[in-house]
Amino acid sequence: MTQRSLFDPPEDIGTSAPTASAPDGLTPFKRGMEGSARAARRWTEAEMAQVDEAIRKCHYFLPEFTADDIWFRLPKGFPVTKGLAARLNKAANAGLIEATDRTRKSTRTDEHGHGQRLTVWRSL
Numbered sequence: 001m002t003q004r005s006l007f008d009p010p011e012d013i014g015t016s017a018p019t020a021s022a023p024d025g026l027t028p029f030k031r032g033m034e035g036s037a038r039a040a041r042r043w044t045e046a047e048m049a050q051v052d053e054a055i056r057k058c059h060y061f062l063p064e065f066t067a068d069d070i071w072f073r074l075p076k077g078f079p080v081t082k083g084l085a086a087r088l089n090k091a092a093n094a095g096l097i098e099a100t101d102r103t104r105k106s107t108r109t110d111e112h113g114h115g116q117r118l119t120v121w122r123s124l
Helices: 028-040 045-061 067-072 084-093
Strands: 097-105 117-123
Touching: 045 067, 045 084, 045 117, 067 084, 067 117, 084 097, 084 117
Parallel strands: none
Antiparallel strands: 097 117
């Protein structure tokens, strides 16, 4: 049996409660990715280039990695936003990486290291 993710459709449990549809027609995942893209725009072009380079280094040197590996390759004090997901999706759409169905607990110990579960990405 495989672990269900947040993005799997809900299982029918026999209720007849109506499901809410978003007025903009976006799925929760797409809405989340749009939020991540907005957050990424808070970075300067140079900062986005640094994030993309960190992703490329992880892709080149590591068979699998998480966001922690990317943050580790960015300079100390680099602005933290929720934009990393958008940059990872861009790399996935370019065929560099793909998300696995696994997660790992974050090992970051800075003020943003809260032990959250991070997607494990596979280099292609």
